[in-house]
Amino acid sequence: MPALTFRTKLILAMSLTVAAVTGSTLYMTQQRVQAAYQRQFEEQFRLQLTFFSERRVQQLGEIAKRCQRVTESVRITSALEEALMEDDPDLFYDNLDTEIALLTASADNPSITVIDPMGRALVPKKTRAYFLPQGTGDGRTSPLGRLVVRMSAGERRQQEIGYLTVADGTLSEFIVTTLINQATDDVLGALVMAFPLSDQGERAMHESSRQALLSGIWLDGLIHSQTIPAAMHDLLAKRVAAELKNTSSGTSRETIRVADMPHLLFHRVLNPGSLFPPAAQVGLYSMAEAVREQQQLRARILGFGAAALLGGMALILYLSHGFSRPIEALAAGTRRIAAGDFEVRVPVRGRDELGALAASFNEMAVELAQKERYKLLLAQVSDPQVADALMHGRVALGGEVRHASVLFCDIRGFTALTEGMPPQEVIAMLNEHMTAMTRVVHAHHGVVDKFVGDLIMAIFGAPKSYGDDTRLAVDCALEMLAVRRKLNAAAKQRIEMGIGVATGEMVAGCMGSDDRLNYTVLGERVNLASRLCSKAGAAELFIDEATHAALNGIFTAEPVEPMPLKGFSQPVAAFRLSLAETTGPVA
Template sequence: MTFRAKLLRAILAIVMITTAASLLIAQQQNATLFQSVVDRLFAEQMKSFQQTQELPIGAAKVEARRLAQSVRLFAALEEGDPEEVYKIASDELRLGEFAFFRLLDAEGKLIPPGADSRAGVFDAAGLQGEWLPHGKAGAEVDFGFVATQHGTIYRLLACPITNFDETVGTLILGQPMPRETAILLGGQFIGEGVPAALRAALMAQKEPSGRFEVDGVEHRFTRFVLNSGSAYPAADWVSVFSMAELAAQQRVLTLRIVLIGLAALVLAALVAGVLSRQLAQPVANLVKAAQSVREGDYAVNLPQTRTLELNHLGSAFNEMAAGLALRDRYHSVLQKVTDPRVAAEMVAGNIKLGGELREVTVIFCDIRGYTALSEGRDPVEVIHLLNDHMTALARIVQKHLGVINQFAGDAIMVLFGAPKSYGNDAEHAVRCAWEMMQERERLNRDAVEPLRIGIGIATGNVVAGCIGAESRSDYTVIGEKVNLAARLCSSAAAGQILVDAETQTKTRALGAFETLEPLTLKGFAQPVPAFRLAKVNPNEL
């Protein structure tokens, strides 16, 4: 995936996550706020309903006390004359908001009113609920609820009539309630406060408050007992609130947030497209430039952009490319003036000024009759001839893990075992010398000017390292074995490979060696044992 695509995807993902989080938070806050409003509404309804109960209860107490002070009423109650009882009660009472009243005797039995009584009209037939309290009322006002077959709801208040702490009767006052009231009485609803479609689901709820669903619409409810401990049947006030409006608001809110999110996505896509284009092109240029550098083309130059950070990056890359170009030129020159393996060790920092004792096999190879060959020739022609000769031999040296230490005129000096040993260095050297000789013979068959070479090989301990100064040094080896290899090379006839005794001992299994008479060599006090390499087994090449 491209950088531009990743940037665009990241920005769009952030916008989508932010939109989703905003939607979730908004919905939760809206639901919490709505729940708080519903709870407050329920609380206000309960408080209002309780206040409406306190007023008639207080009025009932007043009327009961008024009757308790009537001597005529007590006398009528003792005589058991219903018409006189209701006539006296009607004179004493102030019904006000009450629609009717009824009287009970001291035993709690109903005293029926007369036909012309002013006790108010109340048809007890077909009532939903019981309108007479069970047993005698207590010292306080007791109340319950009933509903007529015509749908009228009455609140009944039963207040005892006492004389000197003796209950002589009970006053029952009936107050009509609004039809919108919802009261659960005896397992049935009275009033129209709860729609019929919700009543079955609401009846199934066991908790005093909570929520339920009908036809996919959530409703919340609360209920509480109005007359706990009353002599009347228990009545529950019920309030139900539909959450359909909240759901509609949630849908509208969701739609708005989604639309805003889509608009933000489009805007973010446009902004991301512009920004990614500003970033993607410089990055693409940087990738292309890096590919060129990897392929060895250091002549790259990233252009300036409109982004400060990318300008810094481009400048740093340009400086790096210039530094790599300079390093490559240094390395190229270093490889030309020294062996590649020595150059690699120098670049790695493994070779420092100074020396170390190492076991090395040294090869010297030079051209026989070089002086006569070069006399009278154009120097350019001679150099061309030598370059072709040295190039062919150098390939063989590198093939056998040798290190060309130096070219000296027509001679070449090769090391095996320094600066790095590959094991069996003497064997590598013998194979290399034999192949050098074979290669030279092959070249002579097609050469206009055949060249004949002689090779000397010696093995032993030498001092290897950089010799010179910190600012300029050469990697080389010094020691008796170096001189011996050079003297053996000088003694070798054209086409001969001479080796010392130590080399012959280490490589005798490679092929056939001819033992020579000890050689008297310059710089050596005693004759030196020498051997001529006659052949190398084909499977050892």
């Protein structure tokens, strides 16, 4: 995958930032809109419940008190006992015309009946307009009959108010008041008063909420409502029934989908703890308006986000151009420096951080160029291996004992050779000769210690050992002779040289004064190599005993008479190697 440019990264960062802000704003706005509508609907549902509760208190409270006063009358209990003994319900209803008229006047379209302790309704033979439709309290099989049986059994004697569906399917509100013989404290039955349940302000709430609020009553698995469409009744009834299994009191809220539109469903039990079957006030709120508002807000926010993104990208393109040009220049300058061009400079376009960075880059380039010149100069005045070791701190200042081989190579008859030769020609000849010999030394991992006139001193095994340093020194000496022979074939001036090699322990390190140091080696073996070089004839190589022993017979070496050497008290044994006598490889 190709690397992204700075400008591309900046544009991506801006795009992701705008997208994140837009998404977060959209999410938070949708949540707030939904929460606002939910609070609004909850408030409407609370108002509906408040209205319903206040209505019950105002309407049912007075009726319930009248029913309680009527049932406490001795005349009513006496009339009921007589009617039960004679098995003539009309005796009861005829004797209570005044009380019944008082009760029926307190409500619209009320129904009244009396149920005996066995749950059977006292059905009059005469037609009475106020009488509750048959089937509502016919024995233990009816909900009202079962309720009175439980009250007669003493489970609960206080007045009960609840909801039932009468024979014609109308939802009605019931007030059940026990009839008790004050003398014997026996329950003789119950006075039941019922009246149809109005819409409880459903239509008014529906209109005031711009038709978002649908409400009704749930009872016995059915929904009774004048605003909730009949097609929704089964679904809502099942959901409310399922919720009632989890909570028998209080208010429940959930979100459902009706006709592919989200709705909020609320319900609250109206008669918790009653002997009547549980009934619940149901509120269904369409979220269509909230969805439309969310869609409008989403479109606006996305529009603003797109505009912000386009504006931001235009701004980023403008700013990134000012950023990317200095950065691209710095990157190009870095690549040129990595390629060895230390003369590169980048333009300083301002006083900001990028300008300061460009200025620092130029200063760094100047310093690197200076260091490179120092490095080249160091490589010219010292061997590359030594220069590298010095720069990386691998040379032991003050000296260290190393086992190494030292090679001295000197031109034979140099004074006679250069007699009468112009100085420029002498220098050119020496430079050509020294360059060729130096390349051979480097090819054999040797270190050129110094040039002294026409003499070359090379070290093998210091500052770094390559294993068989003695073999490398001898190979180097033989190849130097071979290279010189080839050069002589085409040169104007024939140069002959002799070489001496000695091996052993010596002190290696940077030596000199505080102001100038030189990496070299010192010791008896160094002096011995110099003396052997001075004794070697043209195209001859003299090696000492230690060097000969280290070669293990690789080359055919001719022993020579022990020779007295300056600085050595005893004659020194040596061996001669010439290019013609070599049996091993030259390089």
